[in-house]
Amino acid sequence: MNTAVLLDIDGTMTPPRQPIQEEMARLLGRLSVPFHVAAGSHLPLLQQQFFHPLYDFGFRGRFDAFVSNGAVHYRADYREGPSLELISEFDIRDYLGETDYAFLIQVLSETLDLPEFQTHLPLKVAGERIVYRGSMVNCSPIGRALQELAEAQRNRAMFVEFDRANQYRERVMAHLKRRLARLMEERDLTITLGGQTSFDIGVHGQDKTKAVTALIASGAQRVVFFGDALFDGGNDAAIRVMAESWPADSAVKVEAIQVESWLDTMARLRELGFAA
Secondary structure (H helix, E strand, O other): OOEEEEEOOEOOOEOOOOOOOHHHHHHHHHOOOOEEEEOOOOHHHHHHHHHHHHHHOOOOOEEEEEEOOOOEEEEEEOOOOOEEEEEEOOOHHHHHHHHHHHHHHHHHHHHHHOHHHOOOOOOOOOOOOEEEOOOOEEEOOOOOOOOOOHHHHHHHHHHHHHHHHHOHHHHHHHHHHHHOHHHHHHOOEEEEEEOOOEEEEEEOOOOOHHHHHHHHHOOOOEEEEEEOOOOOOEOOHHHHHHHHOOOOOOOOEEEEEEOOOHHHHHHHHHHOOOOO
């Protein structure tokens, strides 16, 4: 059976917001089946986190990359240098139109400014909290630091603990779903948890399931996805739902595997016989 491995990046192939490690990069070069990636972040962030270091660690193959929560498709060819060819893209701003897009940004900004959703010291806000990423909008209550240095990592870790203790993002997401109910119904807007600190606002179908359908269209008979956010509300959940609802009698198979870290991903790849 023609099998393709599909991998999330942040938290699945790399430590959160950190570059891919050499051990993982070398394992990707030894896989017995083709691999491709489906990532939540957009290309500028992923260049330093994944694409550049993968080449620096010696990977010289080819793969497809579906970024911006899967809605932007690149073909990567590293045989003669790190080359990325844009295959297709989707723009949420064009899709919504200026009126609905402006309303979306207004609701996000107003929500973050509500007293009940304020973060407090020692948590800090660094960089932009609301970022347009072409196919989606990313909203991070503590902002996006330009560089993930030690201070930013400590701030991220504190937010993760704060979020777990207070169900902060779940409460914010519930509020956003009420305020954006019209867009969710009329324009198929989706709101999911992005990584450890943020939300991804996208459009149904313009997500990581596009990677699965593209790989099947290119000849894959079995697609095995690995992700750290297959839970309800996670930005990998759309693939889990697709796999769960996939016809049992189909000649094509779709599988979704929850992992807890990049080390867990390596272990699961070996367990399934995809890597030595």
